[in-house]
Amino acid sequence: MQPDLPKYQAWRRRMVEQLRQRGITNRALLEAMLKLPRHWFCGDTLLDNMLYDIDCAVPIDCGQTISKPYTVALQTQLLEVEPYMTVLEVGTGSGYQAAVLCEMKARVYTVERQRALYNKTKALLASLCYTARCYLGDSFNGIPELKDYKYDRILVTCGAPNIPEGLMKQLKVGGVMVIPVGEEQQEMVKVYKDGESPDQWRIEKHGDAMFVPMLEGTR
Numbered sequence: 173m174q175p176d177l178p179k180y181q182a183w184r185r186r187m188v189e190q191l192r193q194r195g196i197t198n199r200a201l202l203e204a205m206l207k208l209p210r211h212w213f214c215g216d217t218l219l220d221n222m223l224y225d226i227d228c229a230v231p232i233d234c235g236q237t238i239s240k241p242y243t244v245a246l247q248t249q250l251l252e253v254e255p256y257m258t259v260l261e262v263g264t265g266s267g268y269q270a271a272v273l274c275e276m277k278a279r280v281y282t283v284e285r286q287r288a289l290y291n292k293t294k295a296l297l298a299s300l301c302y303t304a305r306c307y308l309g310d311s312f313n314g315i316p317e318l319k320d321y322k323y324d325r326i327l328v329t330c331g332a333p334n335i336p337e338g339l340m341k342q343l344k345v346g347g348v349m350v351i352p353v354g355e356e357q358q359e360m361v362k363v364y365k366d367g368e369s370p371d372q373w374r375i376e377k378h379g380d381a382m383f384v385p386m387l388e389g390t391r
C-alpha cells in the first residue's frame with residue numbers, strides 16, 4: 173500500500189475545496205474525504221493523480237469503477253447520514269464509499285456481486301480496521317443472510333433499472349434511499365419512505381448520473 177505522501181494530502185485538500193465550491197456542505201462528510209487516502213482503494217498507482225480529480229471515475233478490478241469524488245460526495249450528502257445509523261450499501265466495489273460512511277460513524281452493511289471484488293475489499297477494509305460488514309450477493313432483495321433486517325439508509329452505487337421493491341421493503345419507515353435509476357444513463361433519485369405502501373414513497377430527482385449497471389446474480 174502506498175504511504176500517504178504529502179502530495180496525496182495536498183491533492184485531497186484541493187479535492188475537498190472543489191467539492192465545497194460545488195455545493196457539498198456536510199462537515200462530517202468533507203472531513204472524512206479529507207482524511208481518507210483514496211489511493212489505498214485503487215491498486216493502480218499510475219492513476220493516482222486522476223483519483224483526486226472530483227470528476228474522474230477510475231477503473232478497479234472486474235471491469236468496475238470507483239465512483240468519482242463528486243458522485244461519492246453528492247450521494248452521501250443526499251443520504252443524510254447521522255452517527256450510528258445503519259446503512260446498506262449496494263455495490264462495495266473498491267470499498268472507498270463504505271470507508272467514507274464508516275468515518276462518518278455509520279454502521280455499514282455492504283454487498284457486492286463480484287466474488288473477486290468482495291474477497292479483496294473485505295480483506296482491505298478489515299486491514300484498515302473498518303467494521304463494515306461485507307456480503308456477497310445481488311442485493312435486489314437486500315442481503316440474503318439478513319432477510320428481515322431493516323436499515324435507516326440505503327445507498328445504491330450502481331445503475332438500477334428501476335427502484336427495486338425488495339430493497340424498499342428493507343428500508344425503515346422514515347428512511348431514505350439514494351439510487352441512480354435508468355438503463356444506460358441514469359438519474360440520481362432520492363426516495364423518502366413515508367410509509368410501507370408504494371404510494372407513500374416520495375421521489376426527488378437530483379440530476380444526471382453515470383454508473384456501471386446493477387445486475388442480477390453473483391459471479
Ligand code: SAH
Nearest residue numbers: 236263265266268269284285310329386387
Ligand atoms: N461503491 C463503490 C463503487 C462501485 S461500482 C466504491 O466506492 O468503489 C459499482 C459496484 O456495484 C460494482 O463493483 C459492481 O460489481 C457492483 N454491483 C452491480 N450490481 C450489483 C448488485 N446487484 N448487487 C451488488 N453489487 C452490484
